[in-house]
Amino acid sequence: MQSHWLQYFRGWVFDEENKVIREMSKRVATILNLDIDSAEPFQVLSYGIGGFYLQHYDWDDDEDSFPGFGGNRIATWIFYLNDVKEGGATVFPHVGAAVWPEKGGAAFWRNLHYNGTPNDLNLHAACPVLKGYKWASNKWFHQHGNEFKWPCKLDSKLEFYMTESFNSVE
Numbered sequence: 001m002q003s004h005w006l007q008y009f010r011g012w013v014f015d016e017e018n019k020v021i022r023e024m025s026k027r028v029a030t031i032l033n034l035d036i037d038s039a040e041p042f043q044v045l046s047y048g049i050g051g052f053y054l055q056h057y058d059w060d061d062d063e064d065s066f067p068g069f070g071g072n073r074i075a076t077w078i079f080y081l082n083d084v085k086e087g088g089a090t091v092f093p094h095v096g097a098a099v100w101p102e103k104g105g106a107a108f109w110r111n112l113h114y115n116g117t118p119n120d121l122n123l124h125a126a127c128p129v130l131k132g133y134k135w136a137s138n139k140w141f142h143q144h145g146n147e148f149k150w151p152c153k154l155d156s157k158l159e160f161y162m163t164e165s166f167n168s169v170e
């Protein structure tokens, strides 16, 4: 896929296709305590040299953007599937954070405030791959089914911005 905004290839891997994929989805949902049924299938990303994704949000103001998934994207989980020789970090310019891809690593962040409104702080980008290539995979969780797991709080200021990275997810 090539545009002003991004340059990479992407595809979907469905839970129904493979037992291991299904198990991985379940584990991520368990770690985050989020509903698996309203989550999207794994999206696999492949960046070559110079591949990038300009800064963007994973949430969308338009409810129709995610038909069939039930609400906005409440959280993003990303697996890093290989060691990138140079470049390829996921960066969060509003909070000054960078996550460097590492085989077997993962990161997640919340996309919405606790009251369900989009959180501007999670603007992020994939920096260009300078050497080698980069494979990664997203899992997006949605609002539906998570009303009691991540309950809404009326005061969005109660929230804290949460970005975690894991060196190795077994």
Ligand SMILES: O=C(O)CCC(=O)C(=O)O
Pocket (backbone or CB within 6 Å): 045, 053, 058, 078, 088, 089, 090, 124, 125, 126, 127, 136, 138
């Ligand atoms: O590849 C990355 O580091 C980030 C990808 C991303 O932000 C996306 O696919 O929405």
Ligand SMILES: [Fe+2]
Pocket (backbone or CB within 6 Å): 056, 057, 058, 124
């Ligand atoms: Fe993103």
